[in-house]
Amino acid sequence: RWHQFDPKTMRITFLLLFLTILSCSDNKNDFEKYSELEQKAMLEFKDKEYDKALTNFERAIDLKPTEDVSIYFYATASALNAKNKNKAKELLISSIHNTNASKDYFLNFNEFNNFRNEKLFLEIENDYESHISEFYNKLKHPKIYREVDSLMELDQEIRNNGTDWNEVSRIDSLNIKRLIDITKEYGWQKKGWLVLWHQRGTYGQDNYVWNFFKPYIDEQIVKGNMKKDFWAMFEEEKSITKNKEQIYGLYWNQFDQFPILDIENVDKRRSEFGLPPLWYMEKVYGIELPTGYKKTGANTVYN
Known part of the structure; x- marks a missing residue:
């Protein structure tokens, strides 16, 4: 009968399913894995799950340590909220050594505001130029x-x-x-x-x-040396100039002036470029969602 399963067959089936999922994950390049980890961590950060966020931020940093200063700063803020000052200092110093984090950004990053009196901020600020020198010392050219x-x-x-x-x-x-x-x-x-x-x-x-x-x-x-979304802004600009409409919703404050083409499928198009859905942008960055947009997959995308 259809409901009578052989335990051995079931084990093999689940093993094959697991290997298929693992294979799909392994087929992703480091940039794709980096983006997924970063986006998952940002959602956890916004939900104040700071230990989880810190773990995923660090996993992303390990994949692409020179990619983006912002991920270091949010990881630092996660560590500070999790009361891990040593880790916060380590991340801040690494952000300068690996990304040439600008001093202005360091001094004005909003998520640090509640922790500015911590000793580590004064120490790093006083040594900022030496940390910048370390960045240049590591450059190949x-x-x-x-x-x-x-x-x-x-x-x-x-x-x-x-x-x-x-x-x-x-x-x-x-x-x-x-x-x-x-x-x-x-x-x-x-x-x-x-x-x-x-x-x-x-x-x-x-x-x-x-x-x-x-x-x-x-x-x-194609080689995985650059992000898939590199051309997204160029394509968006071309569409706005030619058709007065957006393809991916990258101009958040101009949805009324430049509406999104086929808005029901905008998140699908964004996903093809490795961009997060618009509901993510609302939750993480506070953008106002465009008229006609419906959230899709909000509970499953980053599980």
Whole structure:
């Protein structure tokens, strides 16, 4: 009969199911695992489950220790709330050594406000420059890192001082050509994103910028060296410019001006890029959800 199971068959079935699930997990690259752990930890942090959040933040950091300063700071806040000051200090110092955490961000991160009187904050602030030096000592190509920094600084300077637009375009062209040369020799530099972003007006066109960067970055994504969501903002900007509508809901404060295309499936599209659902963005960052949006999978996505 259908309800009569052989125990041995059941054990084999469950073993195969477990191996299938494990195999699916193993097929994820480190960036995908990193994002899942980070998102799960952020939800736990918001639910004040600080010990769990700390564990998952640290697991993510172990996968990608140089990826993002924010994850270190939230991990630190988790440790502080869990009354683990030694771990908090360790994480803060690591954030500077591994990500070049800016001092302004360190001094103004809101989740630290209740703990500013702790001795560890004064100690780290007093030694900040030596910690920054450690970051540069660990770099393989510190001169290139500093040069990309200078490209970004020039990019912002010409936009903030009223420079004539023709001159802005000229400097943008010089910057992107230099970034191409640097990428060819040293690989993608994360801080170069802003220089590339200011080429977004021609995104997808047949020109020397995209003929180099699109296949190069696509290949890095396939290899698991860069996040799947790299092009999401470029695609979003292109859709807004051309169709006056969003694809992924990345412009949170412009839902009325630029509504989301096929909003019922927006979380599915976001998931394909490794982006969390919009309900997550509401819970973690307090965004106002767009009209017509319905939460889906809120109780199962991060279980």
